[in-house]
Amino acid sequence: MQRGMIEFARQALGLSESVSIEIAPLAGRGSDRSFFRLTWSHADSAILVHYDPNRVENTYYGDIALFLDDIHVPVPRLIGHERIKCLMLMEDLGDTDLWALKNAPWETRGDLYRKTLVTVHRLHSFLEKDFPGGRVKLMEGFGPALYHWERQYFIDHFVEGVCGIRLEPSFGLELERELAALAGRLQETGRALVHRDLQSQNVMIRNKEPFLIDFQGMRFGSPFYDLGSLLCDPYVVFLEDERDELLSFCYGFWKEKLDWTIFRNRFWEASVQRLMQALGAYGFLGRKKGLKGFLDHIPPGLRNLRDAASHTASLPRLGELSDVCNANFNSKTTS
Helix, strand or coil, X not given: CHHHHHHHHHHHHCCCCCCCEEXXXXXXXXXXXXXXXXXXXXXEEEEEEEECCCCHHHHHHXXXXXXXXXXXXXXXXXXXXXXXXXXXXXXXXXXXXXXXHCCCCHHHHXXXXXXXXXXXXHHHCCCHHHCCCXXXXXXXXXXXXXXXXXXXXXXXXXXXXXXXXXXXXXXXXXXXXHHHHHHHHHHCCCCEEECCCCCHHHEEEECCEEEECCCXXXXXXXXXXXXXXXXXXXXXXXXXXXXXXXXXXXXXXXXXXCCHHHHXXXXXXXXXXXXXXXXXXXXXXXXXXXXHHHHHXXXXXXXXXXXXXXXXXXXXXXXXXXXXXXXXXXXXXXX
């Protein structure tokens, strides 16, 4: 297999047989893909990706990468794509992402996050009517079905799977009504191109500039979903004034459209939706897929969910459930 991958890379790079190419595996990212770093001529490098086409979003990555480059959203350059063999060769952006800088001084981190928010605003500003749907495929956009899937994913794989909680039928109905209403409000925030997994490990930093990666799940939906993903990211810690500073910076793009109070409430509600999805994913990947490292993200993810729910008056049942989840999870980990 490695021989075939190297031959594909050699052709894509235009390298002769006399050039020796070294290949080294990189850590996986939980998305049915294998990553390798190729190096040659002592200094040059590229990233080779072998993907599982049965996860259909993986087959969309290459065309989305070309599209994003066309609209000047910084992403790794696509060097070559062999669809039959499910191989892609990408520009190597190095090993530094926002997560790797989580302990850097806020002056450094804050500047990088502001640059990332500018990049994300460029993505969100692309008009749906101008999207080249004939040549670039996306996953189904956010709507009632996807929002329902996300909250059920949360209940199945986190509430029940991780915390061992079976919802009482009456409470379950009240929670469903509450979360369905939340989904309805998020649909009213407008449709934009959203990354869908905009967290610190999916923003690479090179020469103090951000580049987006892992955008195969891109689709149309609420731009607030991305803002919640980035600013309530369980992988990193924000002080309250740091998050408020970034949220105020974001509001600069919205102040002509929305009152600050409405903007802030939409942010927290979208953060709740995203965090439910993330906690469901941690439970699924950690328990069903055997990727135990994802279970380590549950405590900060649950803390962020409880915090986000507390910032809005519209989710009392979810707030109550998140408190019970916290108690059950803590009792399981200390017993």
